[in-house]
Amino acid sequence: MDEPLLRTLTPTVLGILVRRGADFAAAEDAVQDALVEAVRVWPADPPRDPEGWLITVAWRRFLDATRADAARRRREASARVAAEEPAPDPAPAVDDTLQLYFLCAHPALTPSSAVALTLRAVGGLTTRQIAQAYLVPETTMGQRISRAKRTVSGVRFDRPGEVSTVLRVLYLVFNEGYSGDVDLAAEAIRLTRRLAAAVDHPEVAGLLALMLLHHARRAARTAPDGSLVPLAEQDRGRWDTRAIAEGIAILRAALARDRLGQYQAQAAIAALHADAPTAEETDWAQIVEWYDELARLTDSPVVRLNRAVALGEAEGPNAGLAALATLDAALPRYAAVAAYLHERAGDLPQAARLYTEAAHQAPNLPERTHLTRQAARLNALLDAPPDVLSDASPGAPPDAPSDARPRQ
Template identity: 80%
Template sequence: MDEVLLRSLTPRVLTILVRRGADFAAAEDAVQDALVEALRVWPDNPPRDQQGWMVTVAWRRFLDAARSDAARRRRESLISVEPEAPDPGPAPGSDDTLQLYFLCAHPSLTPASAVALTLRAVGGLTTRQIAQAYLVPEATMAQRISRAKRIVSGARFDQPGDVATVLRVLYLVFNEGYSGDVDLASEAIRLTRQLTTAIDHPEVAGLLALMLLHHARRAARTAPDGSLVPLAQQDRSRWDTRLIAEGVDILQAALARDQLGELQAQAAIAALHADAPTAEETDWPQIVEWYDELVRLTDSPIVQLNRAVAVGEADGARAGLAELALLDTSLPRYTAVAAYLRERDGDLSRAAELYAEAAQKAPNLAERDHLTRQAARLNTYRSR
């Protein structure tokens, strides 16, 4: 059984059912029933038209469920005008999938719910797979997805969707990385590639380029013991040059359209890191220029925090600390940045204190362990 094919059919069939009048929750249940039936039937009797078969079976499942549910008798006038087994005919798969992206990025959903619903409806992952990826019980994830489906049920497909929200959801998926048996970073790249076939926009291309450039460094990000390896210390021979080349090509084509956006600017920074043969050869002045563009585009305090690091690399630690002093000390990772710049400035005692303080605020265990090691390293150096 071709799992990739089934996952690619899921969003197309789901959207066709919604267009025919099924609410999102009922349509999603019907498509899942059709998937189960496909797993049972296809190995011995594969259909010539897989999508048509899935549409027919899912629509019948929806009709059966709708007619047996007294609460949905209001729909019978709509249902009765549809044939029992409609001819699926050609379907604009990319357009259908695009509408499904917009639905899953509904503004009423929390970011976590939007990500879960996108993985289920567009990615075709099971609730169990999504729960394992998020390290939560399957029942918890099922409730989250059910609530999300209830919220988007009845949403109209004739309203324009917010592409920026869709891109944010996909980037959230990518940043979850890998856990359980689902590689969410790879899944996000797959979905973003799919989106680029439906939307010809430089920011969509910018997101794909950004993902590829970050993903290219994945193998070098952790040591054999699982500890984090900072960018400057990574073994660059382990970076995936094929992904880097593809990301740079996509980015250059996007930038050539002269419609600069936040994701393209982020990708440009990632490309400059990827282009440097060694950490010492990184073009920090140009990275600072790109951060200036990002500040102009977003006015984000987090971007300004990252810019302070870049200034510290380009113009010296004192210059970076001066930029940092202009920012709110409650920003996430502010203390870690302060520790790094203090160390670069030679104030090892204060840097060790700040690393230890930052470790207590770390958002995850890997980062906490890394910051704790940094504090211990400086304390050991000072005691010699």
Template identity: 70%
Template sequence: MTDAFDAATLRPLVPQVIGILVRRGADFAAAEDAVQEALVDAWRTFGDGSEAVPRDLKGWLVTAAWRRFLDVVRSASARSRREVTVDAEPGPGPTEAADDTLRVFFLCAHPALTPASAVALTLRAVGGLTTRQVAEAYLVPEATMAQRISRAKRTVSTESFDRPGDLATVRRVLYLVFNEGYTGDVDLAAEAIRLTRQLAGLAGPDGQDPETGGLLALMLLHHARRPARTRDDGTLVPLADQDRALWDTALVEEGVAILQAALAQDRRGEFQLQAAIAALHADAPSAEETDWVQIVQWYDELLALTGSPVVRLNRAVALGEADGARAGLAALAEVDPALPRHRAVSAYLHERDGDLATAARLYAEAAGLATNAAERNHLVRQAARLNRR
């Protein structure tokens, strides 16, 4: 027996147990439902500490989930002739050793799903979160999220469990989770980091996939700055104004080490290049000492790889810091003005160039286009500051 029983212990087991049930004959939707019921049983049985947690907690969950699945199949037998590969409890013995977590990742990030559905299904089936927790994280009613997850499960249940998946799609889904940050009682940024660590250990030969490592490094480097990103009143603090003493140096060191190992494999990808830029910001003792010239070089490589308008926009900012505001404005002229944050970047570069009136006007226009209150309030304050001057 073991005394360890908490969410951190249970969640990594969820996709493994789902995989075992699918291999035994359950479809994905039924397996995921059965595992969620087994998790509830586990909390009822061990959550209050009155019973000792079994040493093979995964085996206990498999048994409980399989019983739940068989109950559903048997109750539906009068309405369906669907056959199940195994219609009895497995005999005593060790739990199947195969770890199908990566295949569950692939199913949850299936290209047939919308990004929102893929994120929700990943959080539930791989992350082990409840529907209520996922709903609270995305600020939608629980019934709405339940429908979204149910539709997603039906979509992927028709897919072959053994079919190779797209690792790049899984990475993008996890990055979407990370960028949601923190809402409700679940820290989605921390959850995304946990899942990406798990993915990094599963992906590629010997667990070495440089782009997954690059994604993990990028998350860690961004997450390290989180304590300095907002003030006590919730207002945003721009990178240049952040108190770097508040940055988590342990996360920075870990992120840099992971990034160096990924870059050493000489198979550069988008997330590795983004992480390299974040590492240069993290390495600078102050905003004034940032190596903007090298950041521009990384942006050049990233732009050549992706052709992304957002990368082009961010490169204009970096070029304005490295070579002066005029150079940044010249680069910005090549970026689609309809792109989000275009006016905010233009305002910043015009202010750096000394054109305060134009900058104030652009900050005000950018505030009107902002998609969240914190960003809007920040831009309004910037416009007011320049207008006072």
């Protein structure tokens, strides 16, 4: 059974059913039924035209469901669009995938619902696979998808949506990393590649470059015991140089178009990290400049928090602490950044206290464990003889949120 082929064909088949007049929710159900039938039939009797086979079976399932519906108006509507069953000939050369991206990222949907619907309708994943990836019961995910389908069922399938909304949804998928039998980071890259092939937009290219550059470091992000390895301490020999080269090439082409957006700026920062042979050779001054651009584009306090780290590396810890003082201490990871900068500035008691505070606020176990170890390391130094304390070197700088994901 060629599961990747089924997942690739899913949005095409769904788009054709919707274009023929099927309601989105009913069409999506029919496509899922056809996929189940394909899994059952294809191993013993593979079709010569997989796409045509799926279209035919999905359309029949849609007609069967429509005819069984007791609502009179729905039967009349289906009669108009399905007066005669189409022959299983090759599908028309119309790619509805882009419209499906826009539909599944509709502003009326919550982010979690948009992600789930995108993975199901565009990604071709089953409800079980999506539920496993998000560590929720299958019934819960099924209800979330059903609500999302009802929300977009009345939306017309003939007008462009916001590319920025689609990109936010895809980046949410990427940030989930992987779980169960579905690698959501890899799935996000696959879907973003398809989007980049369908729409000529520098920010789509920027997001794809960003994903590739972050994903390239995945193998080095965790130690054998599962603990986090900060960017500065990672074995760069384990980074995927092919993905880095591809990401940088895509980014350069996007930047050459002179239409800078937040994903291109983020990718530029990731590229500077990836391009440095060692942590010590990182071009922090240029990274600060890119954070300035990113802050201008987004006005995000999280961006300014990460800029404070970069500034502390480029101009010294006191400069970083001065930038940090302008931000809200309630920001996620504020305490971790403050701890690192205070340690760099030589205030170990304050740094140890802040590492402990950051550990209590950590959103997941790997980060909590890492921060607890940093606090324990400093407390041990504070109890050590003065000569040991004078020889101690500070820990690694805290990574940006995208590099602190435990699942990647």
